[in-house]
Amino acid sequence: MILGSHLSTSGGVKNSILIAQKIGCKAIQIFTKNQRRWESPPLKSDDIKEFLKLKDKYEIKIVFSHASYLINLATDDENLRKKSIESLIDEINRADQLKLPFVVIHIGSHKGIGEKRGIKNVVLSLNEVVKIRKKSKVKILLETTAGQGTNLGYKFEHIGDILKEVEIKERFGCCLDTCHIFAAGYDFSTRNKYEKVMEEFDKKIGIKNLFAIHLNDSLKELGSRKDRHAHIGKGFIGLKPFSFFLNDIRLKDIPGILETPKDKDYLLDVENLKILKSLIKINPS
Numbered sequence: 514m515i516l517g518s519h520l521s522t523s524g525g526v527k528n529s530i531l532i533a534q535k536i537g538c539k540a541i542q543i544f545t546k547n548q549r550r551w552e553s554p555p556l557k558s559d560d561i562k563e564f565l566k567l568k569d570k571y572e573i574k575i576v577f578s579h580a581s582y583l584i585n586l587a588t589d590d591e592n593l594r595k596k597s598i599e600s601l602i603d604e605i606n607r608a609d610q611l612k613l614p615f616v617v618i619h620i621g622s623h624k625g626i627g628e629k630r631g632i633k634n635v636v637l638s639l640n641e642v643v644k645i646r647k648k649s650k651v652k653i654l655l656e657t658t659a660g661q662g663t664n665l666g667y668k669f670e671h672i673g674d675i676l677k678e679v680e681i682k683e684r685f686g687c688c689l690d691t692c693h694i695f696a697a698g699y700d701f702s703t704r705n706k707y708e709k710v711m712e713e714f715d716k717k718i719g720i721k722n723l724f725a726i727h728l729n730d731s732l733k734e735l736g737s738r739k740d741r742h743a744h745i746g747k748g749f750i751g752l753k754p755f756s757f758f759l760n761d762i763r764l765k766d767i768p769g770i771l772e773t774p775k776d777k778d779y780l781l782d783v784e785n786l787k788i789l790k791s792l793i794k795i796n797p798s
Contacts, residue, residue, distance in 0.1 A: 514726070514764055515540040515574050516789055518771040518782045525560040526611060529576070530567040536779045537786060540768035541576045542617070542725075545607040548581045551596055553603075561610055575768050576611070577654075577725065580604045580618040586638035587621035587631035587665050594638060597621070601642050601653070608651045615652035615724055617688045620675065622663045631665050636678040643684050654688040654724055659696035659740040667697040667738070669717035676722060686722045689714070690772075691758065692729035692743070695750050698736035702750075707757040720763050728755065728769045728789060744773050745785045756792040 517540030520529040529543045546553035568576060581604065584597040604616050623631025639653065655675060660667025672687050679685050694701075694710070701707040714720065730748030732741035746752035758764060771785050 514759055514767055514769040514793075516728075516769050516771075516786055517541050517575075518773075518779075518786070519543070519579065520779075521775075525563070526556065527560055527563040527567055530564060530571060530573060532779060533573055534567075534571040536783050538782075539572075539574045540770060541573060542768075542770045542772075543576065543578050544581075545578045545604065545611065545613075546581065548579070549583065551581075551583060551600060556607055556610055564611060575614065577613050577615045577617065577768070578604065578608055578611075580616050582619065584618055585621035585624075586618075586635045587623045588634065589624070589626050589630070594634065598638055598642055601638075602645055605642070605646045605649050605651045605653075609649050613651065615654050615686065617654045617656050617725060619658060619664070620655050620666050620671075623665060624663055628665060628671065631663075632671060632674055632678075635665065635675055639675070639685070640680050643679070643681050647681075649684075652684055652686050652724065654686045656688040656727070657690050657693045657697070659693045660738045661740055667693070669714055673717040673719075676718065686724040687718050688725040688727065689723060690727035690729060691750065691755070692727070692731040692748075692772075693740060695731045695735055696733055696737050696739055696741075698738075700735055701754050701757060702735075704757060707754065711761070711763075723764070723767065726758065726764065726767055726769045727772050728758070729772050730755075742773055744781065745771075745788045752788070752792065755789065759789060759793050 517538035519542040520532045522529050655672045658664045658666035665671050699710045701710045730743035730750045732743045733739040
């Protein structure tokens with residue numbers, strides 16, 4: 514697995530590369546715009562050029578983005594769905610400018626209309642997005658969720674059903690979040706349980722469709738349906754289960770990204786990365 518972290522782009526996207534070099538990341542997830550606003554200024558051409566230059570200089574293997582938290586493709590609210598589609602198109606445009614391979618999204622909340630109808634709305638929305646940006650090569654990765662409220666994506670079949678129904682399948686994939694699936698009730702606390710979870714993932718979504726993993730411990734218990742990230746080994750998941758992911762040959766070359774709590778100098782990320790790297794030496798049993 515190619516290890517890294519979600520890093521800040523404050524002051525320009527190029528700064529994420531500088532931080533990555535400083536703390537030893539070979540994979541990075543970034544926001545290319547303000548994740549809590551609909552409108553953001555366009556990327557500056559000089560910043561784009563410097564970002565691409567530094568990425569090559571420091572041999573960062575992969576950089577991808579996470580889309581705005583405001584996006585909700587599952588809603589029946591046409592105004593919100595329209596704004597969500599427009600926002601995702603903008604995310605794809607920015608990813609193209611920065612030559613990012615994919616954008617991770619939360620697929621949204623059905624807000625009481627039911628999971629089946631919500632999933633149908635997601636499929637319609639994604640097909641519309643890809644139709645408008647059909648020349649792009651950027652993949653849209655659907656992230657597994659904890660299942661808070663009426664959020665979709667806490668069951669593997671939610672994402673699997675969407676991937677089956679979208680029209681241009683090569684433009685889509687999945688991002689698995691360890692905290693989220695644990696909070697959703699997927700128990701991977703032992704090697705055998707991990708294999709059963711991954712077997713179900715492969716059956717419902719397909720490991721071939723897995724392109725990124727968020728490596729986060731959980732502040733809340735198994736099945737809590739609460740999305741609360743903790744430092745590696747400091748939550749209810751614990752250390753050993755992360756070794757199952759890190760030593761799984763099927764996940765070779767997939768970026769493993771920390772979304773754990775940050776401090777100003779990223780010293781906590783350095784410690785979490787050190788812990789993850791140490792687990793690669795462990796033979797899971």
